[in-house]
Amino acid sequence: MAKAKTDEFTADEIWLADVAKSLSHPARIAILKLLTELDNCMVGSIVEQLPLSQSTVSQHLKELKRVGLIDGEIDGPRVCYCVNANVLIRAKKALDKLFSKIGCC
Amino acid sequence: MAKAKTDEFTADEIWLADVAKSLSHPARIAILKLLTELDNCMVGSIVEQLPLSQSTVSQHLKELKRVGLIDGEIDGPRVCYCVNANVLIRAKKALDKLFSKIGCC
DNA sequence: CCGTAATATCGTATATTTACGATATACGAT
């Protein structure tokens, strides 16, 4: 029943799982890709490129922002999002650490 | 209503999101960590270390196996799981590619 | 063959995610 026993895991484990969760939808992967490629990262541009409604895209952006993978900067009546490299690097390091000593049984 | 519009995204995006999904629970992060640390990777050993029931752990193992992050090898009456480095490397490369050109608006 | 141990699967309850349209908010222009 999805009883949140998260306190039984380490903060690192919970954090990495949370970042992974934010990456666990193709739309959010696509959004991150767009943010690294487009010279224009207004929400409207993103919505145009995705097969999803504006409100749904907004929800996905909120999820990415929640874990800090992107930041939104208000630009007049628009919002400009961009990738937060720091969080990204931290996530990659955590992954590397997790798998630094792969050795099997 | 979670209408699966996944065909609108690229295979790469879907795959990476799927791997991320399999990493999106602290128990599964913990399992992967255990598999890289324990000299004994029987299911029983994993269950012992986690605050979850045997059936729940088995479900998590199934999810990790589904995306190929781990392989299970039958060893008598037990099953020995280990990390699949190939899938892992592929995932890391996909992440690196995704973020190779971080440049903001 | 039978019992025991290890693991997987089933059934099921609850929680969370995903999606959309409708509505609210914020801002710039007129």
Add this chain to the structure above:
DNA sequence: ATCGTATATCGTAAATATACGATATTACGG
């Protein structure tokens, strides 16, 4: 002040995820 545009939030329905106990399966030892 009002209008139009851009974005966020609300309400909600359907899908999926998580958890557990109970049961099935598999393999070995006697």
